[in-house]
Amino acid sequence: MINRSLFENTATAFALKSDSELERAYFLFKMISSQPLVRIGTAATNFALKAKLPVEGLIRSTVFDHFCGGxxxxxxxxxxxxxxxxxxxxxxxxxxxxxxxxxxxxxxxxxxxxxxxxxxxxxxxxxxxxxxxxxxxxxxxxxxxxxxxxxxxxxxxxxxxxxxxxxxxxxxxxxxxxxxxxxxxxxxxxxxxxxxxxxxxxxxxxxxxxxxxxxxxxxxxxxxxxxxxxxxxxxxxxxxxxxxxxxxxxxxxxxxxxxxxxxxxxxxxxxxxxxxxxxxxxxxxxxxxxxxxxxxxxxxxxxxxxxxxxxxxxxxxxxxxxxxxxxxxxxxxxxxxxxxxxxxxxxxxxGPVKDVMPYLIRRAEENTSVAGQTNRELTLLKTERKRRKL
Structure with missing residues (x-):
């Protein structure tokens, strides 16, 4: 018989995440859960990159490092x-x-x-x-x-x-x-x-x-x-x-x-x-x-x-x-x-941060449009935060 509660195990799911990485993931999915924030963030990011503002470091330490390998x-x-x-x-x-x-x-x-x-x-x-x-x-x-x-x-x-x-x-x-x-x-x-x-x-x-x-x-x-x-x-x-x-x-x-x-x-x-x-x-x-x-x-x-x-x-x-x-x-x-x-x-x-942005924006928009996905991520992250505090 298969284990029907297999995906509830947050200790295994997030074993590789440090406490700070767990907090970053919670923050990102909280942001992604808001359509207006995704729209504003997307527009601001595109503008900053086109204007060659020094934002790559910020992107790298937040959304890029969460969804990309390097x-x-x-x-x-x-x-x-x-x-x-x-x-x-x-x-x-x-x-x-x-x-x-x-x-x-x-x-x-x-x-x-x-x-x-x-x-x-x-x-x-x-x-x-x-x-x-x-x-x-x-x-x-x-x-x-x-x-x-x-x-x-x-x-x-x-x-x-x-x-x-x-x-x-x-x-x-x-x-x-x-x-x-x-x-x-x-x-x-x-x-x-x-x-x-x-x-x-x-x-x-x-x-x-x-x-x-x-x-x-x-x-x-x-x-x-x-x-x-x-x-x-x-x-x-x-x-x-x-x-x-x-x-x-x-x-x-x-x-x-x-x-x-x-x-x-x-x-x-x-x-x-x-x-x-x-x-x-x-x-x-x-x-x-x-x-x-x-x-x-x-x-x-x-x-x-x-x-x-x-x-x-x-x-x-x-x-x-x-x-x-x-x-x-x-x-x-x-x-x-x-x-x-x-x-x-x-x-x-x-890939280079600026070149990977279309991919990252699509990920954010997809997560926003599939509300159940983002809510599920947030629920599991909350559960793991609570488990670690206990």
Whole structure:
């Protein structure tokens, strides 16, 4: 029987936090719980950075250090080592966004290759991650997704994207590191899906190296997975899938409304939760052919995964099942799962402070819009403060 009160253990959840770090976390989530404060803080931070005011130190000592591992790989090492003392692995996430030119894509490729080599002799880092648009222009993926013909120069540009994907997956296979490839907006995703499937076909023979991402707030994703699974069985490759709920809901709905097509997003939260849980169930029923990284901060989905693993006699240490949460969030899930013997990894964003700000702002806005998440964090932090005082 699984322990249904596992996530209530705050002593395990916050064991790595000093009293001052616990107070900082409480202060940050208290701030994030207020929409007006998030709006004002976001505007003020953006202004200060653009005006080159000396605020990086303040950002670094508060929100940055809570949600990020450091400004570069080496800077993250102390965090990585600390987490691994509690059996929690790390996924370094180079969180610099919105690049547009070839030099920047080549630079992103070099960064990911460097991280794979960095992972090679570190047991605490079995996984790397990148975004498709880190390696090529969004509009090119969109054009491919929409079935438009590429010009000769665009075809050459697309070939360079394929080469970047291949270089990462090839090195990862050689170094026995797993690669998670993020999902993005639906109107560019088909091109990314096809490219990731090509990488799976090439590098997922015998052991799963390459993982695509399913955003389960899309109602069509389970059908996509089932069709991919059939192709994998037919062609002899394993499917790797990270499953998440999704990150672009407002943008997706607005575009569908503006352009007059059916929104790809589930109608409500319950439908999204059902899609996520049904997708999770399908994968765990087919673990011989599919490996999964369960990216969720939802306790009910984690308990469901634990129940299904027990039902299907899946070992907690089976490398085909990983749980993942973001650094600085849901420690009550990550550390308690790890203490109970499951494979757990934290996504650890890193990068120069000013470049990582869009990521940090999105985190703050997401936490504000999911009130239950922030309230749960605050309740657990309060409980741990009280426990330590006693």
């Amino acid at each position: 400004v570069n790989e080496e800077d993250c090492l102390s965090v990585i080592d600390k987490l691994y003392t509690k059996r929690v692995s790390s996924v370094l996430d180079y969180s610099v966004e919105g690049k547009e030119v070839e030099e920047e894509f080549d630079s992103a490729l070099e960064k990911i290759l460097k991280i794979i080599k960095f992972c090679d002799d570190r047991e605490a880092m079995p996984i790397v991650v990148f975004k498709p648009t880190g390696f090529g222009r969004f509009l090119l993926y969109q054009k491919k997704t929409e079935g438009q013909e590429l010009t000769s120069s665009e075809s050459e540009e697309w070939n360079r994207i394929v080469e970047r994907f291949d270089a990462v997956c090839k090195l990862a296979k050689e170094k026995d590191v797993e690669v998670l490839i993020d999902a993005e907006e639906s109107w560019m995703q088909d091109a990314a899906d096809d490219l990731v499937e090509d990488m799976m076909r090439k590098y997922n023979k015998g052991k799963t190296t390459v993982y695509n991402t399913l955003q389960c707030y899309r109602w069509d994703r389970l059908d996509y997975l089932k069709a991919l699974h059939e192709r994998g069985k037919k062609d002899g490759f394993n499917v790797g899938m990270k499953i998440v709920r999704g990150a672009y809901m407002e943008k997706e709905r607005k575009r569908a409304e503006d352009k007059g097509y059916r929104s790809p997003i589930c109608e409500n939260k319950k439908e999204t939760d059902d899609t996520f849980n049904n997708t999770l169930s399908y994968i765990l029923e087919n673990l011989n052919d599919i490996s999964v990284f369960i990216g969720t901060h939802n306790e009910a989905s984690c308990y469901l995964a634990m129940e299904l693993m027990e039902r299907y006699n899946i070992s907690k240490e089976d490398n085909n099942v990983w749980f993942g949460q973001l650094y600085g969030m849901s420690d009550h899930i990550s550390y308690n799962l790890a203490a109970d013997g499951y494979n757990v990894a934290k996504y650890i964003p890193f």
